[in-house]
Amino acid sequence: MLIDTTTPMHVLNECLAADGSVKPVYRNLMNSVESLGVEELQRRWSVAKEQAALDAFTFMLDPREFRTVPTDWMPRLIPEQDWEVISRGVAQRLKAINRFLLELYCGEQEEVVPPDVMYSCQYYNPELQDFRPARDVFVHVYGIDLVHMGEGRYVILEDNLRIPSGISYQMKSTEIGMDVLPEMTAGYDIVPYDIRAAYHEMFASLCDTPDPVCVLLTDSKYGSAFFEHRYLSELLGIPLVEGSDLYVGDNGRVWGRAMDGDFEVDLVYRRVEDLELFVPGLTEAYLDHKVVLVNAMGTGACDDKLVFLWVPDMIERYLGENAILEQAVSYDLRLPANREYVLQNLDSLVLKTRQGYGGLGVFILPDLDKGYRSRLAQQLIEQPQVFIAQETLDFSRHLVFDELNGEFEERYIDLRVFAVQNGNGEVTVFPGGLTRVSEANSRVTNNSSGGSCKPSWVVR
Amino acid sequence: MQTELGGPLTRELVPVHYAYVARYAYSDIVVQNDNFLRLSPFDDRYQTPADGCCDVATFPAGRRITYPDRLGNVVNRVRVTFPHQELIIVATGLVLLNERGPAVDDAPLPTLNYGLEAQEFLTASHLVDPESVRIIAQEAAGNATTLLETVGSVVGWVHENIRYERGNTSVNTTAADVLSSMTGVCQDMTHLGMGMLRAQGIPARYVSGLLTHQPGETHAWLEFLHPTQGWLPADPTRGLTELNGTDYLKFAVGRDYSEVPPVTGSFVSKGEGWLNFTTAAVFFDRQTVSVDDALALLDGS
Numbered sequence: 001m002l003i004d005t006t007t008p009m010h011v012l013n014e015c016l017a018a019d020g021s022v023k024p025v026y027r028n029l030m031n032s033v034e035s036l037g038v039e040e041l042q043r044r045w046s047v048a049k050e051q052a053a054l055d056a057f058t059f060m061l062d063p064r065e066f067r068t069v070p071t072d073w074m075p076r077l078i079p080e081q082d083w084e085v086i087s088r089g090v091a092q093r094l095k096a097i098n099r100f101l102l103e104l105y106c107g108e109q110e111e112v113v114p115p116d117v118m119y120s121c122q123y124y125n126p127e128l129q130d131f132r133p134a135r136d137v138f139v140h141v142y143g144i145d146l147v148h149m150g151e152g153r154y155v156i157l158e159d160n161l162r163i164p165s166g167i168s169y170q171m172k173s174t175e176i177g178m179d180v181l182p183e184m185t186a187g188y189d190i191v192p193y194d195i196r197a198a199y200h201e202m203f204a205s206l207c208d209t210p211d212p213v214c215v216l217l218t219d220s221k222y223g224s225a226f227f228e229h230r231y232l233s234e235l236l237g238i239p240l241v242e243g244s245d246l247y248v249g250d251n252g253r254v255w256g257r258a259m260d261g262d263f264e265v266d267l268v269y270r271r272v273e274d275l276e277l278f279v280p281g282l283t284e285a286y287l288d289h290k291v292v293l294v295n296a297m298g299t300g301a302c303d304d305k306l307v308f309l310w311v312p313d314m315i316e317r318y319l320g321e322n323a324i325l326e327q328a329v330s331y332d333l334r335l336p337a338n339r340e341y342v343l344q345n346l347d348s349l350v351l352k353t354r355q356g357y358g359g360l361g362v363f364i365l366p367d368l369d370k371g372y373r374s375r376l377a378q379q380l381i382e383q384p385q386v387f388i389a390q391e392t393l394d395f396s397r398h399l400v401f402d403e404l405n406g407e408f409e410e411r412y413i414d415l416r417v418f419a420v421q422n423g424n425g426e427v428t429v430f431p432g433g434l435t436r437v438s439e440a441n442s443r444v445t446n447n448s449s450g451g452s453c454k455p456s457w458v459v460r
Numbered sequence: 461m462q463t464e465l466g467g468p469l470t471r472e473l474v475p476v477h478y479a480y481v482a483r484y485a486y487s488d489i490v491v492q493n494d495n496f497l498r499l500s501p502f503d504d505r506y507q508t509p510a511d512g513c514c515d516v517a518t519f520p521a522g523r524r525i526t527y528p529d530r531l532g533n534v535v536n537r538v539r540v541t542f543p544h545q546e547l548i549i550v551a552t553g554l555v556l557l558n559e560r561g562p563a564v565d566d567a568p569l570p571t572l573n574y575g576l577e578a579q580e581f582l583t584a585s586h587l588v589d590p591e592s593v594r595i596i597a598q599e600a601a602g603n604a605t606t607l608l609e610t611v612g613s614v615v616g617w618v619h620e621n622i623r624y625e626r627g628n629t630s631v632n633t634t635a636a637d638v639l640s641s642m643t644g645v646c647q648d649m650t651h652l653g654m655g656m657l658r659a660q661g662i663p664a665r666y667v668s669g670l671l672t673h674q675p676g677e678t679h680a681w682l683e684f685l686h687p688t689q690g691w692l693p694a695d696p697t698r699g700l701t702e703l704n705g706t707d708y709l710k711f712a713v714g715r716d717y718s719e720v721p722p723v724t725g726s727f728v729s730k731g732e733g734w735l736n737f738t739t740a741a742v743f744f745d746r747q748t749v750s751v752d753d754a755l756a757l758l759d760g761s
Contacts, residue, residue: 115527119537120496122726126539127523274728276491276541283541334530336576382586383718 012150012396013410014076025077025459028187033074036183038406045403048073048180057172058227069169069227070452072400073177075184076413076435080191082152083431083458089154089325090419091427092315094142097161097302098421099318101138105298106130112317113310117334120385121307122355123162123300131287133296134206135423140294141167142419146325147395155393156327157414159308161299163271166453167418168231170434171195174455189460191431198420198428199236203267205423206292212266214238215256217246217279219272229271238269243278254282254291267292305352305388306332329391333384342389346377350390364443366392392443398454400437412438415456431458473508473556474706476672477746479754480551482723482738488731490547493522493540495725498668498712499551500534506693506705507557514553517751520544531665533712533720546736549723550754557672557706567607567687574663578685581663585715588651588666590658592636597656607662611684611694612701614656618649619699631717646697647717650680653696654716657684667693668720669710675742678722683713709742 015026022030033041052068059069078086100112105128118124143164146154178185203214216238218229233240241256246265249255254265268282270293275282285291301307309330312323331338331349342349346365353361365373380387399408417433435454438444444451480499497516501509514534516524522540529535540547574582584590590597600617604610625643635655638648654664663685671679681695681703693708694701714720727733739757743749 116530119525119527119535120529122494124525124537126494126525126537127541129523129525274492276543277728280491280543336579339580340576378584381583382589384580 012148012394014148014396014398014413016399025079029075029077029184032183032186036181041401042403042406044180045073045401048176051176051180052172055172055176056227056230057176059169060222060224060226069173071173071176072398072437072452072454073173073181073184074399074401075174075177075455075457076398076415077188078415078432078456078458079152080458080460082154083191085152085324086146086154086415086417087429087431089323090142090144090417090429092319092321092324093144093156093159093311094139094419094421094427095425096315096318097142097159097311098137098139100314101296101298101302102132102136103318104301105138106132110317112313113307117304117306117310117332118301121301121304123298123303125298125301127283127287128298131298134289134292135425137206137421137423137425138296138299139421140202140206140296142421143167144417144419146415146417147393148413148415149393149395154325154415155395156325157390157393158305159302159311160416161295161303162273163295164416164418165225165228165271166416166434166436167195167430168228168235169453170418170430170432170456171235172227172231173434173453174432174457177455188457191458191460193428193430193432195430196235198422198430202294202420202422203236203269206294207266209266212292213256213263214267214269215241215246215265217241217243217268217270217272219278225271232269236269243272246279246282248279248281248285252285252288252290254279254285265291267294269294304354305330306354309388328393331389333380333387333389338389339380339384342380343377346373348392350392351376351380351387352390353386354388362444364392367441367443395443398435398437400452400454409440411440412443413454432456472559474559474744475510475554476557476706476709477554477743477749478552478670478675478709478740479743479749479757480549480670480678480722480738480740481754481757482549483736483758484547484549484723484733485736486545486547486727486729486731486733488729489543489545490727490729490731490733491541491543492728493544493547493725494727495538495540495547495549495723497536497538497549497551497723498533498720499549499722500536500711501553501555502533502669502710502712504691504710505558505562506708507555507710510554510556514551514555515751516549516551518550519548531713533714548755548758550751552749552751552754554749555709557709559705562689564608564686564689564692566609569605569607569610569661572607572661572687574685574687578663580715581665581685582658582661586718587633587716588635588655588658590655592634593639593652593655594659596639597659600656601660607684607686608701610660610662611657614653614660615694615696615701616699618653618656618696622649622652622696624649624697631721647680649696650682651716653694654682657682665691665713666716666720667710668712668714668717668722669708670740670742672707672709672742672744675709675740677738678711678740679708680717681708 143160145158216233255262351363397410398413419429435456437452516536520542522538524538623643629644635651638644638652657664683691712720
């Protein structure tokens with residue numbers, strides 16, 4: 001037996017029940033794994049890795065090293081009934097946040113979020129006051145991080161609204177996984193999706209021309225996410241450009257440079273943060289409605305970990321609904337009673353810096369040693385406004401194949417789900433998402449923090 | 461922009477116009493400059509900002525949002541997105557200063573009882589850790605048995621023992637640093653005084669503003685919490701516990717300087733930036749003060 005199912009590994013394992021038996025949805029997959037055997041799995045793993053390297057499927061933290069995305073090719077399976085709830089919850093949240101941003105910048109915020117919190121946010125953009133983005137869409141591409149608490153109960157940890165990244169990993173890991181391990185699909189009806197079509201529809205619905213000229217703006221080929229930029233540019237059939245390839249012309253519009261004559265650009269799918277640093281004048285052109293930006297400027301206001309606390313209120317206020325998905329219980333440390341509570345319960349909480357991203361600035365206090373914890377407590381007393389606190393969740397783990405030792409081991413996993421909203425306000429949530437796997441002995445799953453990924457399929 | 465005196469004034473209220481200017485220089489083009497300005501008069505029983513008369517401006521101009529922070533400071537956030545290599549920030553306005561503070565009753569130390577809301581002014585803040593100055597606080601407080609005696613002793617101790625000296629300290633200097641160098645400027649003396657008061661169980665906070673008869677540079681003093689009468693001012697730099705209301709123009713309060721610099725923010729540029737020049741002026745005899753008046757202060761630089 002490859003996987004020891006006689007002793008329970010963990011109560012919250014995605015594939016194994018508490019008594020160690022394989023959960024029904026995973027039975028076919030486990031059978032395939034068993035019949036392949038350790039040596040064959042090792043061989044396939046190495047073939048898959050080779051292919052990832054040849055396709056430059058990389059996430060490079062240091063541009064001097066070529067680092068393929070660490071991937072566990074055994075898929076995570078999400079039952080369709082679970083997905084149905086996730087998908088509705090994500091779409092609901094996206095719509096509420098979009099409404100909030102509209103009110104924030106060109107309406108009355110009505111103090112859903114306290115002004116002190118909202119306007120001190122680094123990513124609130126004062127220059128967007130009274131600006132309405134094309135078709136009133138702020139949030140075009142949305143990435144949301146969930147963890148599974150078992151029994152189909154998913155809890156939101158974070159929203160990613162600036163330049164959420166990873167959708168290409170969702171596709172590429174599945175692509176290579178299916179290619180190298182076709183046996184794993186046996187017995188499953190995998191829910192398909194079409195990212196290319198959804199993006200094209202989104203681009204077209206945002207522009208006044210039926211066939212808009214779109215480009216994907218990358219920071220550079222040395223950036224950590226360059227694989228994603230290149231992959232999406234190829235998938236969507238739009239030019240991949242760097243800042244120096246674009247300029248703002250005399251007519252106030254954005255132009256792309258090309259060998260056979262420059263061209264006007266209708267839409268920039270930007271994958272950079274500081275637009276002005278890459279294309280001087282782009283902000284002005286945008287505010288003049290001369291170009292569409294995806295994502296819009298100003299979405300970062302809801303990326304703030306403190307603003308996160310008020311998203312359920314946004315859902316209630318703007319949609320008149322209760323939130324479908326729950327979110328991690330979080331504490332606003334501006335309030336003395338919360339500070340008091342957090343200091344008393346340091347060993348069970350997670351501290352996050354308001355403006356951290358990519359797993360940076362996330363401190364899981366129960367996993368830290370006492371000295372580190374007390375230094376953080378001191379920082380918390382000194383500068384509580386820098387942090388929020390969340391209850392630590394004991395979320396689900398999955399089996400990950402250790403190809404060197406030929407064994408499966410347990411790791412924590414989360415799920416980043418991607419969704420897009422087009423100019424008609426229609427939201428598409430792509431089934432599956434990207435499962436991110438923590439390193440051993442850690443609960444942090446971000447790629448920026450060294451985690452790996454796993455293909456994720458929604459199965460019928 | 462012009463500010464004008466509006467409405468009848470009671471005898472105790474002295475109208476005071478102020479103008480503040482700061483110029484920042486950068487070694488390369490700045491494409492985005494996002495600053496939080498705490499340069500609007502605080503509204504409390506010692507002073508009343510004249511309605512609609514207080515304003516800030518930047519050159520080049522930017523987009524602005526005005527909001528109160530959690531301690532009631534008026535924050536103007538201004539984001540400049542026009543390329544520039546120099547940023548000028550001005551603040552102008554009219555404030556009515558109350559000549560007389562309230563009569564203050566003393567309170568015996570052992571009965572001091574502060575709620576949860578006051579805790580953050582008793583514990584360590586970024587630059588002021590009461591633990592680091594506890595011993596000297598006890599020494600300075602001596603036999604003081606009441607709130608006002610303790611404040612008087614602490615403020616007196618700082619005034620007598622810390623030598624006013626520029627250039628030795630920076631915006632990152634902590635109360636403990638001041639104690640070891642025994643020198644500093646108004647900000648440092650205020651921090652040390654605050655730390656000592658906190659160590660003695662008295663909530664203390666930082667005030668940033670102007671000294672009206674010496675307005676060339678911003679001043680700092682402190683406020684301590686009276687259990688029934690609220691926040692009361694004291695000035696360790698000048699060794700004063702009873703302040704003349706018309707001497708002080710208060711902009712903002714915080715747990716220490718790091719929370720309430722007059723100007724704080726970030727910019728996007730390949731170069732570096734620095735404060736090139738700053739000054740302020742206060743007028744007791746003017747009917748108006750304009751942005752041009754503030755800009756004229758640059759002529760002296």
